[in-house]
Amino acid sequence: KAGVTQTPRYLIKTRGQQVTLSCSPISGHRSVSWYQQTPGQGLQFLFEYFSETQRNKGNFPGRFSGRQFSNSRSEMNVSTLELGDSALYLCASSLGGEPYFGPGTRLLVL
Amino acid sequence: QKEVEQNSGPLSVPEGAIASLNCTYSDRGSQSFFWYRQYSGKSPELIMFIYSNGDKEDGRFTAQLNKASQYVSLLIRDSQPSDSATYLCAVYFGNEKLTFGTGTRLTIIP
Numbered sequence: 001k002a003g004v005t006q007t008p009r010y011l012i013k014t015r016g017q018q019v020t021l022s023c024s025p026i027s028g029h030r031s032v033s034w035y036q037q038t039p040g041q042g043l044q045f046l047f048e049y050f051s052e053t054q055r056n057k058g059n060f061p062g063r064f065s066g067r068q069f070s071n072s073r074s075e076m077n078v079s080t081l082e083l084g085d086s087a088l089y090l091c092a093s094s095l096g097g098e099p100y101f102g103p104g105t106r107l108l109v110l
Numbered sequence: 111q112k113e114v115e116q117n118s119g120p121l122s123v124p125e126g127a128i129a130s131l132n133c134t135y136s137d138r139g140s141q142s143f144f145w146y147r148q149y150s151g152k153s154p155e156l157i158m159f160i161y162s163n164g165d166k167e168d169g170r171f172t173a174q175l176n177k178a179s180q181y182v183s184l185l186i187r188d189s190q191p192s193d194s195a196t197y198l199c200a201v202y203f204g205n206e207k208l209t210f211g212t213g214t215r216l217t218i219i220p
Contacts, residue, residue: 033208043154043198043210056207090153092208098144099200099208101153 002027004093004102012108018079021105025072025093031055032074033099034066037088046089049074081109112137112203116211125220129186133199133211136180142202143175143182147195148213154198158184189218 005024013019025032033056034046045058049068066076072093078085086109092099113136123129131145142161146154160166160173160182172185182201186193199211 035210042212045207045209048207058207088153097142098156098159100156101146104153 004091004100006089006091006102006105008105009103010106010108012110013081014110015081015083017081018077019081019107020075020077021089021091021107023074023076023091023093023102025074025091026095026100029093029095029100030072031094031096031099032068032072033092033094034074034076035090035092036060037090037104038086043090046076078107083109085109112201112207112209114199114201114209114211116197116199116214118212119215120217121214122217122219123189125189125191125218127189129189129193129216129218131184131186131197131199131214131216133182133184133201134180135182135199135201135209137201137203138177138180139204140177140180140201143173144200144208145171145173145182145184146198146200146210147193148198149195186216191218191220194218 031050033048037043048056052068063079068074088104090104091102145158148154158173160175166173170187174183196213198213
């Protein structure tokens, strides 16, 4: 069974730009969560979607948003990028139990 | 604030010995506990999950859960150099938000 896929894998943007990251969950998984990982803050929860509805949201500013499509694929968007948004963005999918992570998108904001 | 705490290490263990990793959590009502292994530059990989008090074994790995003490641990038997990584403890708190500890860096010494 194919794992969680994320695109793109690497991204370089400049301050003020916006970015969209994509996540395709494991087939059959309807829950998709997003996390930000930085050396200083560790892994922090952004939001979780289930059946196209946001079920939970972490403590991030409104510049961070997401959505889920009917096929369970999910996207997250960051608008007005700041230097501090440089991080590894991870997506995880689950069937209601154990979350499995994708390879991540490494975002560098210059 | 729901929290998960781990000793950041580094923890150094000789090859062939048992590595013991510990994690405490703040919410007594937590039901689901996970251990992830993360190699440098890679995404977290799920290696163990445990939902009930007691021990759960899978190959060289044993997860131990004590809900009364709010404590979960991971034992790695016959440690190998390939086990050198950061180990992340994660806990589902009641609202389905997966919260991670800061991770313990484990080094296996040949």
